[in-house]
Amino acid sequence: MIYFDNSATTVIEPQVLKTYTDVATKIMGNPSSLHNLGTVAERMLQASRKQIADLLSKEPAEIYFTSGGTEGDNWVIKGVAFEKKIYGNHVIVSAVEHPAVKESAEWLKMQGFAVDFAPVDKNGFVKVDALAALIRKDTIFVSxxxxxxxxxxxxxxxxxxxxxxxxxxxxxxxxxxxxxxKIPLTEFLPERVDFATFSAHKFHGPRGVGFIYIKTGKKIQPLLSGGGQENNRRSTTENVAGIAATAKALRLALTDFDRKTAKLLAMKQVLLAALATYSDVVIFSQTENFAPNIITFGMKGVRGEVLVHGFEAHDIYISTTSACSSKAGLASSTLVAMNVPPQIATSAVRISLDESNHMAEIEQFLTIFKQLHEKFQKIK
Structure with missing residues (x-):
């Protein structure tokens, strides 16, 4: 099997799985319990929080655990908007956000907030000048x-x-x-960032676990109410085993960063060079200012899902852009925002690499692609 769908989810690392299993079987207490078993669980919880904070060069009190990216995005967008509503009701998000952000913004509109979507250029980058023009006196939030x-x-x-x-x-x-x-922390966590969302299963951690960074002094309303966990901001019994595994996964993900990203980029460059030789292939992901692991392209006249299943028949797994909307058979919302014609946008597929992939898999992929291309050419 060749797995090229790592932006959808990654395989849990064996060391991470061991951490999860060890904590789940040996630390059985609820962190909120007063007895010693609860104390042990609380210590593990706080040790994990500190490790994540240290890796991000943040403070432990700025890390809050969630069930993943979708909850994190929903919590920040809704929680901050309602916390700051007395100061204004205007929110700006980009036109190419994940559905967890865009749908949360649309929900805010139904609650009476004004929402603007910052446009992107033909390559998918937010137009900073256009974003600046959207800022108003009552703007309270940008995502x-x-x-x-x-x-x-x-x-x-x-x-x-x-x-x-x-x-x-x-x-x-x-x-x-x-x-x-995938990219240096300094590129997406400068000091001005007040909130950031993370999901463990995107970096070889367990599914159903994530965390958000909330800068000290920044206020947010809870999304979940109840027992007052996470400093009264996110009530529910913490998934201690999952959180400990997430801390381990993050440490491993950031270890040997330069070597890993160089390997990803080398594989991406081989793929891009080969795909560029086909006149009916449109490439949407380049190298400069793009993540080293993602290659999105389309074959004119062939819908993305058809190509996905064509590769699947050869035990190669890719996706039609976002995993969260791929089953709906819709065109990539990002490509639509880039003004890519619908017939091209619906042909888009995404390869998302991981450091565990290797050049032999790239070569096999390109061999199968050539066969599929010839097959589709005959059909067309």
Missing amino acids: IMAVNNEIGAIQPIREIAELLANQPTISFHVDAVQAIG
């Missing part, structure tokens, strides 16, 4: 993803941070789910 999940475009987070440097009343959120372990 921009670090790495686009559909084409891998690295958004100009630092430039936007500079834009907002003199706008202290505007909260700045970054969806960093696709960024961790």
Whole structure:
């Protein structure tokens, strides 16, 4: 099997799975319990929190655990909007955000908030000048993803941070789910960022676990109410085993970063060079200012899902852009925002690599692609 769908989810690392199993079987207490078993669980919880904070060069009190990226995005967008509603009701998100952000923004509109979607250029990058033009006196929140999940475009987070440097009343959120372990922390966590969202299963951690960064002093309303866990901000009994495994996964993801990203980029360059030789292939992901692991392209006249299943028949797994909307058979929302014609947008497929992949798999993929291309040419 060749697995090229790592932006959808990654395989849990054996060391991470061992951490999960060890904690789940040996630390049985509820962290909120007063007895010694609860104390042991609480210590593990706080040790994991500190490890994650240290890896991100943040403070432990700035890390809050969630069930993943979708909950994190929903919590930040809704929680900050309602917390700051007395100061204004205008929110800006980019036109190429993950559905967890875009749908949350649409929900805010139904609650009476004004929402603007910052446009992108033909390559999928947020137009900072256009974003600046959208800012109003009542703007309270801006949310921009670090790495686009559909084409891998690295958004100009630092430039936007500079834009907002003199706008202290505007909260700045970054969806960093696709960024961790793929681009340097400094590119998506500059000091101006107030909130950031992460999901463990994107970096070889367990599914159903994530965390958000909330800068000290920033306020947010809870999304979940109940027992007062996570400093009264996110009530529910913490998944201690999953959180400990997430801390381990993050440490491994950030270890040997330069070597891993160089390997990803080398494989991506081989793929791009080969795909560029086909006149009917349209490539949407390049190398400069794009994540090293994502290649999105389309074959004219062939719908993306057809190509996905064609590869699947050869035990090669890719996807039609976002995993969260691929089963709906819709065109990539990012490509639509880039004004790509619908007949081209619906042909898009995404390869998302991992450091565990290797060149032999790239060569096999290209061999099968050539066969599929010839087959589709005959049909067309």
